[in-house]
Amino acid sequence: MREKYIGIIMILFTGLFGSIATANAASSGTYVGVQYAATSFETDIGNYDVGMVVGRFGMSVMQNLSVEARFGTGTGDDSVSGTVSGFSFNSTFEIDQIMGLYATGHLPVGNAFKLYGFAGVTQTEFVFSVEVPAFPGLNSTTTESDTSLSYGAGVDINIGKAMAINLEYATYYVDSEDSIGSMSAGITYSF
DSSP: OHHHHHHHHHHIIIIIITTGGGSOTTTSOEEEEEEEEEEEEEOSSOEEEEEEEEEEEEEEEETTEEEEEEEEEEOOEEEEEEEETTEEEEEEEEEEEEEEEEEEEEEEETTTEEEEEEEEEEEEEEEEEEEOTTOGGGOEEEEEEEEEEEEEEEEEEESSSSEEEEEEEEEEEEOSSOEEEEEEEEEEEEO
16 A cells, blocks of 8 residues: 555656746746644544644645645644443544645635645554553553545635645545545745
């Protein structure tokens, strides 16, 4: 499975980064940004809501298309308690970090704002703890790291010639049982 993701990353690097040398720097240029993300980890035993700060770096490869790298880190954890088969449990979830590479398409709508969508690959690392008071020997804390296809969409609202605020929805991690999605607000600076 990892070979599939490595292949996708290689295609992105070869195809999109290879175009950088011929891209018109004036078309979109380079941008950096930071976002605060209200993030939800949805599992079969409960939903965990945590915060995350995400840094963005993007570079235009052709008009209205850029390659973007992101790095994020969690700002806290969330706990869920419940009962399974008559036994109570307490669980905690925390995002350690995310790293990803994406192709981002931009659709300018006049001079006021632009819509964007992105798709790519994200490596997510998170910490998950479970405590079963009736069976202390079953308590566990695990750090998991996994790679997933990711996607999202948002809007940049221009607040100056080189600055914009953004609102965004992203799905960073999906597997057969769990998903990590976020609603974000942030600011970007183009140069």
